[in-house]
Amino acid sequence: MITRRQFSVLGAAAASVAVGPLAQAAQAAQAAQAAPRGRSPVRHVTLVHGAYADGSSWSKVIPLLQAAGLEVIAVQNPLTSLRDDVAATERALARQDGPTLLVGHSYGGTVISQAGLAPTVAGLVYVAARAPDAGEDYPAVAARFPAPPVARGVVKANGFQWLSRQAFLRDFAHDLPEAEALRLYAVQGPLSTAPSTTTVAAWRQKPSWYAVSKNDRIIDPGLQRFLAARMRAHTVEVDAGHLSLVSRPKDIAGLILEAARG
Template sequence: MTTPTVVLVHGAFADAASWSGVIAALQAEGVPVIAPPNELRGLAADAAHVSSVVSQIDGPVVLVGHSYGGALITVAGAAENVVGLVYVAAYVLEKGESLGELQGRFADSPLVTHLKQWTYPTPDGGTAAEVTIAEEAFPEVFAADVPAEVTKVLAVAQRPLTAAAFAEAAAVAAWHTKPAWALVAGADRAINPEVQRFGAERAGATVVEAEGASHAVAVSRPGAVAELILRAVRATS
């Protein structure tokens, strides 16, 4: 019996260090795990990067995505050696659907009015827009259940997401052919919990609710996140 390798894909406004507590919990159970960087430069390009990581892993893989990372594992999960998908406070897209279209079905979260726009240079010599969460709003919007001394650091260490990512459509939805699990953060102010529930239920995912959890649930409740991932690992071993 082969234990799948867990690949943890972070979302926008965070980096792979956000998985630290989850990684420690998985390692304590002897589960192989990797948390690659996410470039946050567009759905197709970012999913291709995740796919390239997965393709270089021998044996089965359980893909885990937080937030925007959920959209990426939906596409990258089509890789042959991916045996399961785990969504953590995440977007679960349908084929041909964009983040904007999925969000548009529901009331806006507080995130929408607290985004700060920046620009970055593109390879063709032009510029493109990217967004972060306004520093003063970050604790409330992203990590309300994380200690203040931690959120102060997280707020200034954000990884920006290209604005164009909100309009890109998913080329495939791997949950049509792969089993899925999902954790809904009940007090999420970045992604409306209803968006999370709708996508997870549409995908036929096994759903658990983390009542009172913020969007940064992997930081505030790493044990709960790790336990759901372990359920997926055991089911696919």
């Protein structure tokens, strides 16, 4: 027999199929409140940006999550080393006072794979992201797939790397209006060229979700599918380039809200 509580949760899930993202956000908050006893609902999200970016890359996703009643923190990674970026993420997690989804874009996937064993982390969401195994030579894994077009536009100097203006517009932000892409180019964060090998793979112990960018020119879509399948993540494919969180924020927020319900 289906109880009244179970019926309300099932009804909310069924209704979400037929409504838009903002209505889905409201229903996600209702479903979280109806979570079974003994399991705390996820009400917190920590967002981790990738290389060549900063926390503002999440600016379109954040209001959609907040509309669902979630508390959101976007980390500002220094990008000076994996250790420093993990420390920044851990400080953000410490500010959350309950079960938290840890979300990483691009290189941010490496960061959340290392930081995701924190006891407050309820699940991991990867957005067109790296997802290395513990101790893995990630560049060697990536080399099994076609070299991304952006490789021609990486500039290196003084222990850091960044994208040339042409590569940023052509490959990193190619599905955005030029004016918006240029604003993001102006705040791009250079990434340390030091090795970024993880010592743990949190996705082996935490439930995971993955958004594949089908038109990605930074991380080959085939590589993304391989990483998602390896971690047995719930996977969606987004018709977008590498910056799906900017060009398709409703799709990315929808996946995060689904993870919060799950």
